[in-house]
Amino acid sequence: MSEDIKVKDxxxxxxxxxxxxxTEIRRAAExxxxxxxxxxxxRKLPHFDDLLFLGASMSRYPLEGYREKCNTSVxxxxxxxxxxxxxxxxxxxxxxxxxxxxxxxxxxLGRGASLMGTSTTTGDGGMTPEERGQSSKLVYQYxxxxxxxxxxxxxxADAIEVVLxxxxxxxxxxxxxxxxxxxxxxKMRTLPMGVDQRSACRHPDWTGPDDLAIKIxxxxxxxxxxxxxxxxxxxxxxxxxxxxxxxxxxxxxxVDGMQGGTAATQDVFIEHVGIPTLAAIxxxxxxxxxxxxxxxxxxxxxxxxxxGADVAKCMALGADAVAIGTAALIALGCNHPMYDEEFKKIGxxxxxxxxxxxxxxxxxxxxxxxELMKRLDPVDGGRRLANYLNVLTLEAQxxxxxxxxxxxxxxxxxxLVALTVESAAMANVxxxxxxxxxxxxY
Amino acid sequence: xxxxxLTEQSVRDLNQALHDQAIECTEREWEVLEPKGQHNIACGLxxxxxxxxxxxxxxxxAGMNKKAHVTIHGNAGQGVAENMMSGTVRVKGDASQAAGxxxxxxxxxxEGNAAxxxxxxxxxxxxxxxxxxxxMSCFMGQAGALVVCGDAGDALGDSLYETHIYVKGExxxxxxxxxxxxxxxxxxxxxxxxxxxxxxxxxxTAFKRYGSARQLYxxxxxxxxxx
Ligand SMILES: Cc1cc2nc3c(=O)[nH]c(=O)nc-3n(C[C@H](O)[C@H](O)[C@H](O)COP(=O)(O)O)c2cc1C
Numbered sequence: 114m115s116e117d118i119k120v121k122d123x124x125x126x127x128x129x130x131x132x133x134x135x136t137e138i139r140r141a142a143e144x145x146x147x148x149x150x151x152x153x154x155x156r157k158l159p160h161f162d163d164l165l166f167l168g169a170s171m172s173r174y175p176l177e178g179y180r181e182k183c184n185t186s187v188x189x190x191x192x193x194x195x196x197x198x199x200x201x202x203x204x205x206x207x208x209x210x211x212x213x214x215x216x217x218x219x220x221x222l223g224r225g226a227s228l229m230g231t232s233t234t235t236g237d238g239g240m241t242p243e244e245r246g247q248s249s250k251l252v253y254q255y256x257x258x259x260x261x262x263x264x265x266x267x268x269x270a271d272a273i274e275v276v277l278x279x280x281x282x283x284x285x286x287x288x289x290x291x292x293x294x295x296x297x298x299x300k301m302r303t304l305p306m307g308v309d310q311r312s313a314c315r316h317p318d319w320t321g322p323d324d325l326a327i328k329i330x331x332x333x334x335x336x337x338x339x340x341x342x343x344x345x346x347x348x349x350x351x352x353x354x355x356x357x358x359x360x361x362x363x364x365x366x367x368v369d370g371m372q373g374g375t376a377a378t379q380d381v382f383i384e385h386v387g388i389p390t391l392a393a394i395x396x397x398x399x400x401x402x403x404x405x406x407x408x409x410x411x412x413x414x415x416x417x418x419x420x421g422a423d424v425a426k427c428m429a430l431g432a433d434a435v436a437i438g439t440a441a442l443i444a445l446g447c448n449h450p451m452y453d454e455e456f457k458k459i460g461x462x463x464x465x466x467x468x469x470x471x472x473x474x475x476x477x478x479x480x481x482x483x484e485l486m487k488r489l490d491p492v493d494g495g496r497r498l499a500n501y502l503n504v505l506t507l508e509a510q511x512x513x514x515x516x517x518x519x520x521x522x523x524x525x526x527x528x529l530v531a532l533t534v535e536s537a538a539m540a541n542v543x544x545x546x547x548x549x550x551x552x553x554x555y
Numbered sequence: 556x557x558x559x560x561l562t563e564q565s566v567r568d569l570n571q572a573l574h575d576q577a578i579e580c581t582e583r584e585w586e587v588l589e590p591k592g593q594h595n596i597a598c599g600l601x602x603x604x605x606x607x608x609x610x611x612x613x614x615x616x617a618g619m620n621k622k623a624h625v626t627i628h629g630n631a632g633q634g635v636a637e638n639m640m641s642g643t644v645r646v647k648g649d650a651s652q653a654a655g656x657x658x659x660x661x662x663x664x665x666e667g668n669a670a671x672x673x674x675x676x677x678x679x680x681x682x683x684x685x686x687x688x689x690x691m692s693c694f695m696g697q698a699g700a701l702v703v704c705g706d707a708g709d710a711l712g713d714s715l716y717e718t719h720i721y722v723k724g725e726x727x728x729x730x731x732x733x734x735x736x737x738x739x740x741x742x743x744x745x746x747x748x749x750x751x752x753x754x755x756x757x758x759x760t761a762f763k764r765y766g767s768a769r770q771l772y773x774x775x776x777x778x779x780x781x782x
Contacts, residue, residue, distance in 0.1 A: 264599055264621060267619070291772070305716065305772070309772060318656040318672075319634070331594070337571060
């Protein structure tokens with residue numbers, strides 16, 4: 114319904130019971146099941162768009178855009194690992210499972226990341242040979258389900274990421290509906306074909322942070338202390354979680370904000386649990402600083418990162434690197450308008466498709482259907498991802514140079530201001546044009 | 556035989572020495588003295604060697620074991636033989652919770668009792684417990700077999716996939732989607748073989764079999780109370 118019709122007919126839509134809300138009530142009434150979907154939170158949240166950089170002028174000295182160097186590389190895992198990971202760019206590919214994504218999509222992610230000298234990450238469902246083969250730096254996730262977990266793959270990994278939670282569903286487990294459990298996916302997960310795969314929300318063999326410390330030591334022992342160990346948490350009580358993760362012995366901490374994408378979970382979970390990425394970073398950084406561990410235990414941030422400005426803002430707030438999921442899938446072709454007709458046939462539209470769990474993705478990414486899968490050529494996809502990663506890096510460098518920084522990691526909160534009171538309070542930076550940080554006085 | 560005393564050398568030294576055997580096996584028989592409940596002893600092994608640990612172990616002893624035969628002459632802490640792939644692990648005493656968690660293969664024998672969540676999320680290992688198992692044992696068990704010669708605690712086999720469970724004694728309660736099933740000829744055979752491999756002298760016909768009702772395999776509105 115366009116604004117014109119509303120005005121002409123004197124109709125007024127309820128802000129409380131808007132059309133999305135009504136549709137959901139009808140859907141619930143008809144099916145009796147909560148809505149399950151992929152993607153991240155769709156509601157509007159305080160985000161990086163609410164922050165701006167203060168470029169240099171008289172009081173600060175900018176670097177020459179095309180001539181002066183601005184370092185983008187970052188080393189992760191310097192605390193305990195014998196072989197830390199060196200990334201050429203501070204943008205990594207987040208963990209997304211084979212099962213949720215096709216083997217071609219996983220391969221494309223590996224190719225794109227490798228072209229740019231960065232890492233990619235396995236997911237709930239184990240490591241595929243395609244992915245290992247095409248990823249020069251591969252992070253192996255250690256999840257509650259332990260699907261496909263084995264010591265050989267563990268030793269093949271360049272880092273291990275112990276997943277405690279995801280921003281899209283902190284406190285929740287995974288879900289992969291039966292239609293996506295093909296023979297290969299089923300074998301990798303030791304499940305019968307076609308059953309719903311419910312992955313647990315808690316690890317089976319440890320409970321609190323004290324146990325986790327021993328678990329991390331076990332992983333280090335098995336891999337002879339070679340590779341870094343990350344801990345990934347969904348953003349909720351981030352300040353405390355980061356402190357406990359450092360105590361448990363993490364080399365790297367991954368904080369995933371509530372905008373973070375997922376392959377499938379309840380919509381109510383995606384939209385109502387967790388805190389925005391913007392709000393989580395200062396909490397994580399404060400925890401690290403108080404422990405004297407900022408930059409010693411590296412911080413990776415994810416959840417809703419789309420462009421080089423988002424990357425630069427994360428880093429200015431104190432992150433060492435970022436991770437992307439949804440944006441990487443879009444770069445591969447997820448939700449592409451060229452498939453609009455086919456999206457319509459399955460009750461969606463290009464730009465709106467979020468039913469990753471149904472496995473019918475016309476773009477051939479979140480599917481296990483052999484015909485659909487073929488639509489994504491892993492080499493082309495990898496190239497597109499590399500291009501996109503390159504743009505993110507160039508944009509972040511442009512902003513850093515404008516702030517007079519010769520290293521992305523030299524960006525600092527002092528380079529930022531906020532557009533709204535909320536974002537000023539969350540990010541701990543002054544409201545634009547003032548020196549006021551809410552809660553801190555002038 | 557090579558002996559390592561853990562009051563003189565560290566767990567790291569021991570594990571490195573055992574891992575080195577995967578590249579070149581110079582010694583098939585190992586003995587570990589005075590483990591004193593330390594964690595992560597003999598984890599990540601990948602060679603056909605035998606390791607005798609003379610005393611109690613802490614968490615994750617023999618974790619992710621491949622091929623090796625590890626015997627703990629004492630009690631074992633949490634997550635003994637977690638994610639084992641192959642080989643055997645034998646606990647002469649009792650085992651703490653999550654024994655054999657997520658293990659994909661091999662044989663775990665516990666001669667005493669096992670605490671809660673024995674065989675949680677197991678993926679193909681065979682576990683034989685001479686004594687009792689605690690609550691939530693075999694939760695989300697996917698494959699393999701769990702044999703309990705004593706009693707089982709609450710919620711046995713909750714949300715079970717395809718693990719076969721055999722219990723001789725009482726089962727306090729069954730978890731969601733776990734039911735008692737007929738003991739057919741092939742199950743007697745399987746159980747006989749498991750007991751033989753474990754070296755446990757029990758009458759297979761005295762056991763009852765439990766398995767998945769497979770009602771939770773695909774989401775159904777009518778089952779929401781069980782989720
Ligand atoms: C299709 C898909 C599958 C995912 N699978 C996993 C997974 O297996 N394990 C995990 O820790 N996170 C998983 N995630 C979450 C990502 O690792 C990451 O936290 C999130 O996508 C970051 O937010 P962004 O999508 O806004 O970039 C998945 C996300 C998507 C979109």
